[in-house]
Amino acid sequence: MISAAVGIPEAGLSAGIAFPFGYIQVARPIGCSPEHRWYLPTNVPRTTPYNAQVWTNANLVSSYGRTMMVALPGLPEGSQELIGQWARVKGRTQLNGNFMQSPFTPEPPKNSRGYLQNLVTTDGFDQVQAYYAFTSLMIYMGTLGYDMAKIAPNVFPILINVNAVDDVNAWYNPSAVDLTFGTGRRSSVGEWHLASDHDIVGHEGGHLAFDRIIPALSQWYSGDGGAIHEGFADSIVALMRNDPELSEDFPPNIGRNYGPTLGLRTVAHSLKYADVSSEVHDRGQIYGGFWWSTKLAMEDLLRDTRAAMDLGAALLLEHGFHYATNKPGPADFVDAVLAGAKVLVEGNSKYGLDYAKLAEIIKTAAMNRDLFGKDKKPTGKRTKFGVEFARIIADHSDTFLFIPQPTAYGPHLSRTHMLQYAFAEGGKVARVLGSGLIVFKDANGDSRAYSSSDARLNIKINPTVKVEPRQALEKARETARAILDNHDRVLAQIEERPSLSEYDELEKGAQRDIQVIEREVFVDALRVAESITSASDITELVVLPKGVGPKQSAEDLYWRFAFGHVRFYVNADTGVVVTQQIKQF
Numbered sequence: 001m002i003s004a005a006v007g008i009p010e011a012g013l014s015a016g017i018a019f020p021f022g023y024i025q026v027a028r029p030i031g032c033s034p035e036h037r038w039y040l041p042t043n044v045p046r047t048t049p050y051n052a053q054v055w056t057n058a059n060l061v062s063s064y065g066r067t068m069m070v071a072l073p074g075l076p077e078g079s080q081e082l083i084g085q086w087a088r089v090k091g092r093t094q095l096n097g098n099f100m101q102s103p104f105t106p107e108p109p110k111n112s113r114g115y116l117q118n119l120v121t122t123d124g125f126d127q128v129q130a131y132y133a134f135t136s137l138m139i140y141m142g143t144l145g146y147d148m149a150k151i152a153p154n155v156f157p158i159l160i161n162v163n164a165v166d167d168v169n170a171w172y173n174p175s176a177v178d179l180t181f182g183t184g185r186r187s188s189v190g191e192w193h194l195a196s197d198h199d200i201v202g203h204e205g206g207h208l209a210f211d212r213i214i215p216a217l218s219q220w221y222s223g224d225g226g227a228i229h230e231g232f233a234d235s236i237v238a239l240m241r242n243d244p245e246l247s248e249d250f251p252p253n254i255g256r257n258y259g260p261t262l263g264l265r266t267v268a269h270s271l272k273y274a275d276v277s278s279e280v281h282d283r284g285q286i287y288g289g290f291w292w293s294t295k296l297a298m299e300d301l302l303r304d305t306r307a308a309m310d311l312g313a314a315l316l317l318e319h320g321f322h323y324a325t326n327k328p329g330p331a332d333f334v335d336a337v338l339a340g341a342k343v344l345v346e347g348n349s350k351y352g353l354d355y356a357k358l359a360e361i362i363k364t365a366a367m368n369r370d371l372f373g374k375d376k377k378p379t380g381k382r383t384k385f386g387v388e389f390a391r392i393i394a395d396h397s398d399t400f401l402f403i404p405q406p407t408a409y410g411p412h413l414s415r416t417h418m419l420q421y422a423f424a425e426g427g428k429v430a431r432v433l434g435s436g437l438i439v440f441k442d443a444n445g446d447s448r449a450y451s452s453s454d455a456r457l458n459i460k461i462n463p464t465v466k467v468e469p470r471q472a473l474e475k476a477r478e479t480a481r482a483i484l485d486n487h488d489r490v491l492a493q494i495e496e497r498p499s500l501s502e503y504d505e506l507e508k509g510a511q512r513d514i515q516v517i518e519r520e521v522f523v524d525a526l527r528v529a530e531s532i533t534s535a536s537d538i539t540e541l542v543v544l545p546k547g548v549g550p551k552q553s554a555e556d557l558y559w560r561f562a563f564g565h566v567r568f569y570v571n572a573d574t575g576v577v578v579t580q581q582i583k584q585f
């Protein structure tokens with residue numbers, strides 16, 4: 001999810017930066033304009049006949065409203081809609097083969113209060129931007145050696161839902177493997193179509209790429225996984241474009257000052273780990289900042305901006321295959337980056353940097369963020385592959401079972417996570433959340449190393465199941481209803497509060513927007529929960545991750561329900577319900 005502390009203007013409402021709109025809609029010839037030269041890799045095919053209008057830069061603000069002509073890559077001949085090799089776009093309108101969509105609606109909506117209220121983009125234009133931005137990112141990663149179609153076979157083309165919801169929100173859904181972008185129609189500041197911003201599309205596309213490289217980090221029990229994800233999503237966009245500002249269109253649409261150097265977030269900063277909260281976007285800034293500093297240091301050494309960007313982006317992608325734990329902390333992150341750096345540059349003169357120099361850059365950048373140091377030890381440990389691995393499985397075959405998940409096939413290393421299941425009395429089998437084994441294979445498919453750091457080989461199970469799936473489902477529904485009631489109460493309280501100033505009113509609107517989005521998550525979860533007719537078909541027994549729930553000598557079993565973006569865990573012994581909102585990204 002793209003998230004913002006919304007609604008607090010840094011100055012009065014009239015303090016917008018002057019904006020030269022005289023340039024709007026100047027179409028440019030196909031090719032690279034000077035300010036655009038980092039954007040497309042040189043080998044993007046430009047021969048398809050599908051010309052389209054896209055921003056000259058990432059978005060309306062950073063392009064000063066200007067558009068240029070490009071050829072849309074990856075579309076088969078005779079395409080009527082945007083269904084290509086990498087993306088299939090679903091918008092609100094049919095394009096019927098016309099991809100030269102004009103940017104702005106002729107009649108701007110009346111209810112808009114954002115600074116750019118007269119400039120609402122058309123659904124057709126939004127579809128084209130989403131297609132182009134996502135496809136460009138996938139092609140760029142391919143030029144670096146990371147062909148997503150090989151890393152994650154059978155998921156492309158990705159469904160991109162454009163203008164599908166009315167919140168100021170965008171997300172990647174790891175279960176459906178699709179992207180969704182809102183219109184902002186239901187927000188307090190007004191309409192703004194998030195799919196029209198290439199940075200936002202790239203950010204969500206980055207989440208998708210990273211999730212396919214290391215799916216375990218998308219779980220709510222993945223340590224700093226969420227923050228590392230956010231840092232990844234911001235950095236892949238920043239490195240590809242050599243622009244540290246993320247989504248310059250966001251600030252004006254939440255009532256803040258705007259301009260080409262004012263993004264919603266930036267990766268160009270010197271914040272340290274302890275300077276931010278643990279919220280994923282907040283902490284994600286530290287990981288994003290690390291990647292940007294690393295790029296700057298490589299640029300200094302290589303004296304070649306493009307080379308530094310590409311090596312930075314390759315390292316960003318490569319490191320994801322090297323995590324020796326699915327619950328990484330800062331030290332595990334640095335460990336994965338160093339391991340990735342090693343396979344990337346060792347014996348490879350292409351990048352013009354040897355491992356010792358690159359490792360020095362990485363350690364310095366990590367130290368400056370407090371991600372690395374003497375007191376910081378990785379929790380994940382790699383062990384050379386051998387007979388011990390088989391022994392772990394054989395020695396515990398009476399109590400545990402390890403089931404491999406789909407492998408992520410990287411150009412240098414592939415990574416397979418084996419989920420841990422526990423046998424309990426009476427023939428029950430329960431998945432042990434957050435536990436398992438990790439196996440690393442080289443490009444030839446030979447197993448090189450493994451990690452058992454996340455395995456829980458000594459746990460005892462309380463096999464009592466007093467609550468049946470049908471009763472558990474009812475408890476999950478009751479919980480969802482109670483949470484909804486609570487949201488309604490909070491919303492009513494916000495409405496009742498008098499606003500004394502325009503600032504107050506804006507603040508109130510921002511709080512309302514957040515509540516509405518949060519509430520929507522549970523509306524959706526309850527809708528799914530109520531549509532279920534047979535609970536036993538959709539639930540499974542699990543053991544909660546280490547450190548979650550009450551400390552006991554034996555682990556209770558829980559019925560797990562996944563409804564939309566919420567997970568419900570119903571204690572099979574006591575009926576107590578634990579809920580977790582999964583990251584919407």
Ligand SMILES: [Zn+2]
Nearest residue numbers: 001002233585
């Ligand atoms: Zn995100």
